[in-house]
Amino acid sequence: MKARDYLIEEAMPLFWCRGCGNGIILHALLRALARLGKSREETVVVTGIGCFGKADDYIRTHSIHGTHGRALAIATGVKAVNPGLTVLALMGDGDCATIGGNHLIHAARRNIGVTAVVANNLNYGMTGGQFSATTPQGARSSTSSFGNPESGFDLCRLAGAAGAALVARATVYHAALLESLLVEAISCPGFSLVEVMSSCPVYYGRYNGIPDPAAMMRWWQESAVPASRYAELAPEEKQGRFPIGRLGGSDRPAFSERYARVQEAAQAGAGRWIQAGTDR
């Protein structure tokens, strides 16, 4: 199948604003599914609420449009009962890391075989550009006109520390890299997180002096540094920059593999206490 075969053309044009990065992520995901030859029947897209949470409207696979912040909880349930499915959770930074932050750390800890794709546009797009848990310190938003006093999460480090099998970051400018990271993540048996730095020109861009879609793309081009090169930068050169590429992970067994052992032991009547294998 080609990427376009996964697109619900009847739902086009996209509902997102002019220059919004969400469509670039959507397209990369469709290409990744095509490259992996995923069947539409065995793929489940789970979303919450938010601009990026509308992505399932355009993807011709199974989908569940859940509530704000709970996409990962729903995706966890789907994968747990049917480990043969390919399960994707598509979320904004609000969905994934602000209201949904607790589900994120536990999905990573559990190492459930779900791929989380986070469109990190550094604010709440759908509700009018309020700051979220990833808005950088000092950045302006509709609820931080004089600069955000809090600092934002580094989602990749957070998910990596909590035990994710694969964590990676790209930007909407780096669309080819994004596609290959998605292919890697979807192929990973444990929990994978792909953070995509994305443009919200109408809110984050407008509040922070970059309202033009092409200028926002230029900003991503200039701020992102391949991980190997980022490590060599002096501390002052790291200011305002971030690494992209595969950023970490661990090869612990995935939840489904461990749970299959628990089921086997339980079915064999192995007694009350089950040695299901240790973590590390």
Next chain:
Amino acid sequence: MAKAKKRFRVTLNRAWCKDCGICVAFCPAKVFEAGERGEALVAREEDCTGCQSCVLRCPDLALEVEEATPSQAAEAVTHGG
């Protein structure tokens, strides 16, 4: 006779495009141009190298780039494109 240069067809879907200007700003071969009202135009299809970078970065999936069939390429040459 010199080997004919590869030709590409650049299709812009007007109904999906939102004139964001990303293709105009980033095409390495400067195939696109902004019209009078800021609308995106395929101005120099003949310069397209088939790199696909506009296809990957268009936020509205409005672009397609395909290699031209030999007859389409010949027609473009006759028309001075």
